[in-house]
Amino acid sequence: MSTFEALADPTRRNILALLRLGERPAGDMVDALALPQPSVSKHLRVLREAGLVHVRIDGPRRLYSLDPKPLAELDAWLSPYRVFWANKLDALGDHLNRSD
Amino acid sequence: MSTFEALADPTRRNILALLRLGERPAGDMVDALALPQPSVSKHLRVLREAGLVHVRIDGPRRLYSLDPKPLAELDAWLSPYRVFWANKLDALGDHLNRSD
DNA sequence: CAGACATATGCCAATCAGGGAATATGACTG
């Protein structure tokens, strides 16, 4: 599943927000999100497969942490669009249309 | 449909990329994408409802252009994650874990 | 107004993501 698809679900975005605070066991997130454990586990799997999180095994627990690479790629994807809202450049669209 | 969901489809991302070049009639995009016209029209509808594109009516044609606001919001959403890949800050995770 | 063109919409079938409940796996404890 692509980064975009993985981010399309609000629960998964909440998980990423939690992980900004640092590495956490899956159970912590079940509590924090107040969702059924299997549900959280499934979302974590999607995030894992999308490369957005990294797991470290610690005894019976799985410690999840953020893997920022895909988000950095998203940041890069956004690059060519930034000129469109770099305030003074509202005129860009007009410019491009003129040169069409 | 949220920005994230709208961006989850590759065809829709292709449409946005085309619109970076400037305002275009829907038909142009049908040609450029080599997809059936109704398919493109439906994707344009999703983008419209997500606020990612703007339509201007020109006789029988609809001229589509990029509306960057939702992308600017995505850029803002990304902000708190940027520290995670601002190279030297690989140590941030460690730092946060220490202070846990 | 008839016809042609540009685009949108409706309908249908297929596929897919998500939730819930039950169960499996794997690690530690005594």
Added chain:
DNA sequence: CAGTCATATTCCCTGATTGGCATATGTCTG
């Protein structure tokens, strides 16, 4: 090794999304 805790996986169901095709809407031309 029996039991317990933490987590993952499976199964089933429902609702949403996508593609294809046919058709509708709206605009212009003559």
